[in-house]
Amino acid sequence: MPEKPNPFEELDELIERMNDQFGELSRTFEGGSVLSEISVDVADHGEEIVVTADLPGFAEADIDLHADEDSVTLSAEAETETVDDDAHYHRKERSHQSVSRRVRLPESVDAAAATAGYTNGALTVTLPKLDPDAPGGHEIDVE
Structure with missing residues (x-):
């Protein structure tokens, strides 16, 4: 005789799926920011690689x-904080945003000759392609 289906198994599976989905949603809003990952474009412009990131x-x-x-x-x-020194607070809103991303490049670049600019929330990093014999890494100043 076939086994009767257990209705609680289906309910358990439904609850588990909902927990997974709500867990993903809550991670999206962690830290008061909807920005969870940096969106980037990586373009090859012949003698240089250009990385554009939305920040x-x-x-x-x-x-x-x-x-x-x-x-x-x-x-x-x-981190931002709105403060009114003369107010008696019942609630204060604080915001903390933190994002990070490592982007692999399609070719070797000369990191020491890289330049970066930031305008209207868009970061553009220009990296000249590397002579295959040059080594090393380099910090880049954002202008």
Whole structure:
């Protein structure tokens, strides 16, 4: 005689799927920021590789950028707090955003000759392609 289906197994599976989905959603909103990953474009312009990254809501000083011959690491961290010194608070809103991403490059680049600019929430990193015999990594100043 066939076994009767257990309705609680189906309910358990449904609850487990919902927990997984809500867990993913809560990680999206961690730290008061919907920005969970940096979106990037990597383009080959002949003699250079150009990486463009979206970093809305960050100031130039919030961005750290490091390059070596085969990758670029972008990170940004910002904290904002609205404070009214004369108020008796029932609630204060604070925001902390932190993102980081390492981007592998399709070819070796000269990290020491890299340049970066940040305008209207978009970071552009220009990396000249490397002579195959040149080694090393280099910090890049954002202008």
